[in-house]
Amino acid sequence: MVDVMKSLNLLETLKESVDTNKLSEVKDAVEDLLISRINVGVVGDRCPEKTTFLNSLRGLGVGDEGAAVYPTTAGSEEVVGYPDPKHADFRLWDLPPVSTASPFEPGSYMDKYKFMRYNAVFMTSTDIPQSNSVTIFLEARSLQNKTVYFVILVSDKNKTPEDERKASLEVLTSQGVAIPKVYIVNLSCLEKLDFPVLLEDMGQDLPEIRAHALLLALPILTPALVTQKKETFKALVWAAASLSGGISTFPVPFVASMVDSSIGVRILSKAQVSLCLDNKSLEGLAKLRGLDPGRLKVLRTCVLSVEVSKGEVKKRLAAAEMDLSTVSSRLVQMAMPRQARSASKSFAAMLQALNTAIDEMATDAEKIVQMVLAEGH
Structure with missing residues (x-):
């Protein structure tokens, strides 16, 4: 699909597409967000730290199904793909380390491992970046690729991460990186140190739909991340309501006269997994943080947090459709595209029912994150 303009937030971008009658872009955006289509390359030595990083990005621990293992059985020049068990089209790719040989031709490495095909690339190390990795970074920048990041992997045992940052910045500066930046990432607790900053920067650098797809695929780490996911899902609800429920001024063939509960189930199922509310996610989170999974599960008070069923979705949609007085005129006005004169009943019902859910x-999810941050280790 054509990536949506980054200069607007997601909801406003989707409204703009409807305003200009580019509904195919809205439809593509809905599908992209529902399947989280994004590929991230991870460059660096194959070491325990890199293995842990590959797993942490997917909310996995040692021994979990689909987890990366160390030592790896992959060949030294082999690229290994790690799909996310919950988000089928979010893939991490373990790329071989960059050669330390001199002279070094960055284009050879980049061509061999199809470097430019990844939506983002993490140049990882447990120490300061090595010279040839910086050369690859500079080459990527010359090709207008801004989504390459230096990531220093540390554990709680590292007492002086700021010393590593200072030394790393000196290396980058000495090799001509204009505005050097490195991200110190705590492997056991991604919410600590620089990982939230890395996500923020990626959100600015990536095409908007890709940034949101990454956001939805990551495990919940902080209350702020939960809020970001919530707002993305509300934009997704608006887009789906526009396509399925319909904006009455647009006579397009796939606008239905009734609310399609199937798309509601898809969105809420995606939300349940993205917010780590399903049993498997909670059990994995509890294991990683040394908590009793039962204590996390009991925090779910919404029935849809426990199970997303078509019956429950239909019931909520029907209730909203019967009582559209709950949808304020201001809400409908804010939700409608500027050029639309009226919203169909099903559009308003879907917007109200799914946003409430x-x-x-x-x-x-916020309650679960707060307990994990307060009591987990």
Whole structure:
């Protein structure tokens, strides 16, 4: 699909597409967000730290199904793909380390491992970046690729991460990186140190739909991340309501006269997994943080946090459709594209019912994150 303009936030971008009658872009955006289509390359030595990083990005621990293992059985020049078990089209790619040989031709490495095909690349190390990795970074920048990041992997045992940052910045500066930046990432607790900053920067650098796809695929780490996921799902609800429920001024063939509960189930199922509310996610999170999974599960008060069923979605949609007085005129006005004169009943019902569900599920996720941050280790 054509990536949506980054200069607008997601909801406003989707409204703009409807305003200009580019509904195919809205439809593509809905599908992209529902399947989280994004590929991230991870360059660096194959070491325990890199293995842990590959797993942490997917919310996995040692021994979990699909987890990366160390030592790896992969060949020294082999690229290994790690799909996310919950988000089928979010893939991490373990790229071989960059050669330390001199002279070094960055284009050879980049061509061999199809460097430019990845939506983002992490240049990882447990120490300061090596010279040839910086050369690759500079080559990527010359090709207008801004989504390459230096990531220093540390554990709680590292007492002086700022010393590593200072030394790394000196290396980057000495090799001509104009505005050097490195991200110190705590492997056991991604919410600490620089990982939230890395996500923020990636959100600015990536095409908007890709940035949101990454956001939805990552495990919940902080209350702020839960809020970001919630807002993305609300934009997704608006887009789906526009396509399925319909904006009455647009006579397009796939606009239905009734609310399609199937798309509601897809969105809320995606939300349940993205917010780590399903049993498997909670059990994995509890294991990683040394908590009793039962203590996390009991925090789910919304029925959709526990199970997303078509019956429950239909019931909520029907209730909203019967009582559209709950949808304020201001809400409908804000939700409608500027050029639309009226919104269909099903559009308003879907918007109200699914937004309310997303709010309830996000509240459960916030409670879980707060307990994990307060008591986990």
